[in-house]
Amino acid sequence: MNNHYIEHSRSGCALLGALATIAAINRVVPVVHSTAGCSIQYQEGIVPFGGSTPSGAQWGAPLSSSNISQKHVVFGGGSRLREQLKNTVKVVSADLFVVLTGCATEMVGDDIRAMTKEGREQGFPVICANTPGFGGSFHRGYQQAIRALIEQLPELQVEATPRNSLVNIWGVVPQQDAFWYGHLQQIEALLDESGIVANTLFGGERGLKEWKDIPYAALNVVVSQWGRETAILLEQKYGTPWIEVAGLPIGPLATDRLIQAIANYLPLDADALQSIQQRKQQQFSRTLATLGPVYYRIGLQREFAIVGELSLVSGVVYFLAHSLGLIPKLAIITDVRADEHSEAVTTSLIGVAGSSDISVEYSEDAGEIRDLLRSSDAELLIGSSLEREIAEELNVPLLAIFFPVADSLILNRGYLGDSGALALIEDIGGAILRSSRSAVSVDRVAQCAG
Amino acid sequence: MNLSGRSPASREKRLDTLSAYLGETSALLKEYESTEVDQRIRTFSQSTPDDVLSALKLLAGFRDAMTIIHGPRGCAASSVQLALAPAQEGRRGRWIVTNLNQRETIMGSDNKLRETVKANYSRYAPKAIFIVATPAVSINNDDIQSVANELSDELGVPIIPAYTSGFASKASVHGNDVAAHSLIKQLLPSTRGERGEHVNLLSTTELASDCHEAERLLVALGLESNTLPNATSIEVFRRAAEARLSVPLDYEATTYLGNALQELAQVPYLTLPRPIGVVATKQWLSGIGAATDRVQEALHLHIRETVAATAILQSSPLRGVRVYLSLSPSTALGVLDLVQELGGEIVGITVEHLDRLSLEGLRHYQQKASALHIHIGHGQGFEEVNLLRRIKPGLYVGSGSHITQIAQLGIPSLYLPRIPIIGYRGVVSFAREASKVLRNQSFVANLAKQDSVYLASWLQRSPNWHIKQEVK
Numbered sequence: 001m002n003n004h005y006i007e008h009s010r011s012g013c014a015l016l017g018a019l020a021t022i023a024a025i026n027r028v029v030p031v032v033h034s035t036a037g038c039s040i041q042y043q044e045g046i047v048p049f050g051g052s053t054p055s056g057a058q059w060g061a062p063l064s065s066s067n068i069s070q071k072h073v074v075f076g077g078g079s080r081l082r083e084q085l086k087n088t089v090k091v092v093s094a095d096l097f098v099v100l101t102g103c104a105t106e107m108v109g110d111d112i113r114a115m116t117k118e119g120r121e122q123g124f125p126v127i128c129a130n131t132p133g134f135g136g137s138f139h140r141g142y143q144q145a146i147r148a149l150i151e152q153l154p155e156l157q158v159e160a161t162p163r164n165s166l167v168n169i170w171g172v173v174p175q176q177d178a179f180w181y182g183h184l185q186q187i188e189a190l191l192d193e194s195g196i197v198a199n200t201l202f203g204g205e206r207g208l209k210e211w212k213d214i215p216y217a218a219l220n221v222v223v224s225q226w227g228r229e230t231a232i233l234l235e236q237k238y239g240t241p242w243i244e245v246a247g248l249p250i251g252p253l254a255t256d257r258l259i260q261a262i263a264n265y266l267p268l269d270a271d272a273l274q275s276i277q278q279r280k281q282q283q284f285s286r287t288l289a290t291l292g293p294v295y296y297r298i299g300l301q302r303e304f305a306i307v308g309e310l311s312l313v314s315g316v317v318y319f320l321a322h323s324l325g326l327i328p329k330l331a332i333i334t335d336v337r338a339d340e341h342s343e344a345v346t347t348s349l350i351g352v353a354g355s356s357d358i359s360v361e362y363s364e365d366a367g368e369i370r371d372l373l374r375s376s377d378a379e380l381l382i383g384s385s386l387e388r389e390i391a392e393e394l395n396v397p398l399l400a401i402f403f404p405v406a407d408s409l410i411l412n413r414g415y416l417g418d419s420g421a422l423a424l425i426e427d428i429g430g431a432i433l434r435s436s437r438s439a440v441s442v443d444r445v446a447q448c449a450g
Numbered sequence: 451m452n453l454s455g456r457s458p459a460s461r462e463k464r465l466d467t468l469s470a471y472l473g474e475t476s477a478l479l480k481e482y483e484s485t486e487v488d489q490r491i492r493t494f495s496q497s498t499p500d501d502v503l504s505a506l507k508l509l510a511g512f513r514d515a516m517t518i519i520h521g522p523r524g525c526a527a528s529s530v531q532l533a534l535a536p537a538q539e540g541r542r543g544r545w546i547v548t549n550l551n552q553r554e555t556i557m558g559s560d561n562k563l564r565e566t567v568k569a570n571y572s573r574y575a576p577k578a579i580f581i582v583a584t585p586a587v588s589i590n591n592d593d594i595q596s597v598a599n600e601l602s603d604e605l606g607v608p609i610i611p612a613y614t615s616g617f618a619s620k621a622s623v624h625g626n627d628v629a630a631h632s633l634i635k636q637l638l639p640s641t642r643g644e645r646g647e648h649v650n651l652l653s654t655t656e657l658a659s660d661c662h663e664a665e666r667l668l669v670a671l672g673l674e675s676n677t678l679p680n681a682t683s684i685e686v687f688r689r690a691a692e693a694r695l696s697v698p699l700d701y702e703a704t705t706y707l708g709n710a711l712q713e714l715a716q717v718p719y720l721t722l723p724r725p726i727g728v729v730a731t732k733q734w735l736s737g738i739g740a741a742t743d744r745v746q747e748a749l750h751l752h753i754r755e756t757v758a759a760t761a762i763l764q765s766s767p768l769r770g771v772r773v774y775l776s777l778s779p780s781t782a783l784g785v786l787d788l789v790q791e792l793g794g795e796i797v798g799i800t801v802e803h804l805d806r807l808s809l810e811g812l813r814h815y816q817q818k819a820s821a822l823h824i825h826i827g828h829g830q831g832f833e834e835v836n837l838l839r840r841i842k843p844g845l846y847v848g849s850g851s852h853i854t855q856i857a858q859l860g861i862p863s864l865y866l867p868r869i870p871i872i873g874y875r876g877v878v879s880f881a882r883e884a885s886k887v888l889r890n891q892s893f894v895a896n897l898a899k900q901d902s903v904y905l906a907s908w909l910q911r912s913p914n915w916h917i918k919q920e921v922k
């Protein structure tokens with residue numbers, strides 16, 4: 001991602017991403033080997049704004065942390081880690097411990113692989129990942145934590161025969177997607193309706209038992225670019241094929257597309273699938289029609305701008321443009337860097353929007369984002385709570401669904417599948433109803449006329 | 451006071467600050483009264499804040515300045531809460547992280563810093579720019595000062611580095627001193643104007659309503675208050691040099707600033723307890739009254755204000771309740787009195803750290819509750835859970851994120867950071883919040899059904915098992 005300076009950054013570093021990822025696996029416990037403060041950055045900066053709190057690490061606080069001091073910076077922190085690890089297993093109840101490094105211990109050059117190996121030789125279930133903050137963003141930490149588990153969990157070093165109905169889901173980053181838990185549960189539920197068993201791996205009771213099933217999947221399904229690295233790794237390791245979908249599935253059309261894509265790899269009954277999807281589409285369409293009176297009264301058909309991560313932006317744009325008649329004007333993607341590869345992302349988003357009228361920008365700098373929004377003339381803004389200031393300035397309704405989310409409470413809600421799509425409409429409608437601008441503003445009419 | 455270095459010596463060196471201890475209060479007092487205090491370490495520790503976090507929170511108080519967090523992006527994570535703070539708290543600081551990558555942490559990052567300062571100065575034109583150092587740049591000893599000097603001249607705006615490191619001190623409160631050190635050195639006007647009538651109200655992170663209560667009391671005494679560095683501006687901070695005197699709202703966090711103002715600008719600094727509870731608030735007011743020729747006014751104000759508080763004291767929900775506190779030392783020692791005024795019984799305290807600034811309060815605690823232990827630990831939930839399973843208080847008052855683990859023991863728990871506690875109004879709001887916690891415990895009962903993250907074998911061990919004397 002971006003290596004520019006960032007105003008009001010909306011993603012933590014690799015260590016924090018790895019922490020959130022590990023904490024979202026039941027009874028797997030992170031052991032932070034870094035200076036004091038790193039874990040508090042997670043507790044104060046991620047947990048309150050990242051939606052569902054992982055229950056796995058006792059609601060995210062407190063965490064085992066070596067809190068190295070000056071002495072360790074000068075002479076090395078290896079012995080401190082040895083002590084911390086030896087005692088963590090005597091204090092905290094867990095199935096697996098994962099040592100995560102921060103900037104200081106990486107710069108000092110502590111040999112955590114040796115320390116972890118020593119722990120394993122003494123019979124402690126422990127693995128490690130090098131996750132210094134300077135090594136990348138929160139998303140990178142998600143990938144690194146997963147790689148550590150796949151490469152180091154003894155039960156995953158196997159030759160596997162796939163089970164026909166099982167698929168692993170990759171790319172929903174815990175606490176970076178504030179709806180991560182809800183989204184994973186919704187993916188599980190919507191695939192289940194078609195007889196597909198989704199191994200979603202994070203949240204609730206999902207623990208090592210589910211991780212040990214990874215090699216037996218018939219397919220890896222990547223729902224954001226952040227899952228791609230894992231799918232490639234698993235293809236190399238077990239020969240499992242993988243697919244990547246453009247955007248999280250919101251509404252029956254997108255759900256159908258996802259299931260069709262999976263069906264190419266799994267022996268599913270095509271006729272049965274079709275009748276399920278048809279029934280669901282009819283049902284959805286009936287419910288959508290009940291929106292009629294409100295749709296016109298509050299002017300739901302708006303030109304909107306959206307600021308957030310590619311996978312959910314794609315899902316939202318696709319649904320709003322193809323089922324609800326909204327008009328995507330501007331998408332600012334915060335988790336893709338503007339470079340030679342972003343051209344392809346722009347093309348894909350224009351395809352998703354079904355119109356080349358959408359302009360696509362790439363930034364995670366709050367100042368730059370505000371400037372882009374100012375010139376967008378959008379009538380509805382979907383972004384994070386950091387857009388509150390500009391939404392007030394522009395007097396447009398804001399629905400904050402991207403990290404950080406500060407003005408709503410998320411336990412296990414989500415926007416995927418059919419019920420998620422309806423929840424999205426409800427929330428957009430709520431944002432419009434709460435905002436002062438329900439009538440078309442005179443200034444705007446004048447502007448258009450002029 | 452030594453203000454010559456780029457940052458203060460560690461709090462441990464200056465004030466014998468301890469971050470780990472569990473034992474008799476009297477033994478600890480004896481150590482402080484002798485010449486040397488032995489540092490303790492933990493052989494198992496849990497997440498605890500560092501000086502970077504404290505400095506960032508203090509500096510976010512300047513509404514018209516900008517903070518540049520010089521480091522990898524994770525060092526800015528917790529600052530999201532500052533960007534999202536409710537506007538009425540007046541602490542919505544603008545910040546930018548330089549977002550260092552591996553190459554920059556090896557090859558040096560001064561160009562990146564320069565570019566960040568210049569681009570954001572031209573976008574926002576802040577009245578000052580703070581540069582907060584993080585562990586990565588501190589280990590590399592990156593040259594922040596010459597970038598600051600150079601751009602300060604070029605842009606004509608104060609650029610102020612705060613040399614926090616994440617490891618120089620084990621107590622995060624040290625970060626307040628580091629920030630104050632830099633502010634004092636670079637923001638105080640070199641020539642002082644005429645001495646004014648205003649009083650510096652030193653506050654770092656108090657709630658807006660707590661600051662308002664203190665300001666209300668100062669105004670009632672006929673004094674003009676100049677609140678800093680919380681929800682303030684560069685101009686207000688500069689006026690501090692011309693104030694009549696400085697009074698702390700939380701001496702733990704602001705004594706360094708107060709002393710520095712006294713030394714450099716001859717503004718007398720009053721050593722006063724936090725005005726928490728009726729008695730301490732009276733003490734706070736009398737201290738200010740005595741220093742400003744308003745002894746009678748202070749007394750009358752106290753008598754007037756106590757009338758409303760008395761009703762609360764008489765119908766107190768805390769009567770007979772066994773209370774445990776886990777707070778910063780200055781807050782714990784203040785709330786301790788408030789709880790006793792409300793008829794509660796203190797059964798133990800955990801303080802985030804302890805040092806010479808709180809010795810008087812500690813003596814007071816020991817006199818009131820001589821048999822009680824003191825626990826020093828910031829965010830060390832595993833020790834508190836172990837301890838509180840034994841003590842079984844009827845109410846826990848805490849400020850850490852491990853409060854959920856305490857509530858999980860079935861102990862009604864009060865989360866203090868969101869509750870106004872200062873002055874007479876603080877008595878009313880504290881009593882009301884405590885009463886709610888005690889009246890309906892159904893959420894706590896549900897938490898108690900969840901499995902503990904701690905092993906039974908740990909909970910059977912002595913809670914101070916992992917606290918050891920540091921081998922020098």
